[in-house]
Amino acid sequence: MECAIRKWNITDAVDLARLLNNKKIMDNLRDGLPYPYTVKDAEDYIATMLSANPENTYAFAITLDEKVVGSIGVFRCENIHFRTAEMGYYIGEAYWGKGIMTSAVRQTCQYIFEHTDIIRIFAEPFGSNIASCRVLEKAGFQLEGLLRKNAVKNGRVLDMKMYALVKEDAE
Secondary structure: OOOEEEOOOHHHHHHHHHHHOOHHHHOOOOOOOOOOOOHHHHHHHHHHHHHOOOOOEEEEEEEEOOEEEEEEEEEEOOHHHOOEEEEEEEEOHHHOOOOHHHHHHHHHHHHHHHHOOOOEEEEOOEOOOHHHHHHHHHOOOEEEEEEEEEEEEOOEEEEEEEEEEEOOOOO
């Protein structure tokens, strides 16, 4: 199954809301997203991404046959880390284990390295999120370390892993 990434459209809100109304997905994301996740929440998110500074925020819908099946974003860091960016993503449960997320991560990194001055993309999945760690590894990210007791999610103290992909010919 080959996916595509594209900019968000406000008409994607219904699909986005449906994807995020899944506790299994929410349990692997950072806090701050409402649950249940409504179409209005999705519209607000899409509007925010569309109006964000295009030099700092790169947010894409992941699509399969033109239908939104997930979300991926790369967010530039600041100060001395201005050529570094953090990646976050999720995909609908029905699409887990099909290689779609790995393809979306590869496409997004290629886009970022070809169209921006960013030279390092990192992601910090929960250590227990084996599937997300595997996606990053298959997409060429290197495990750089374990961030012990780095987060509290659903009342549990969790380790996170630091993965990064570096643009090899960067100076």
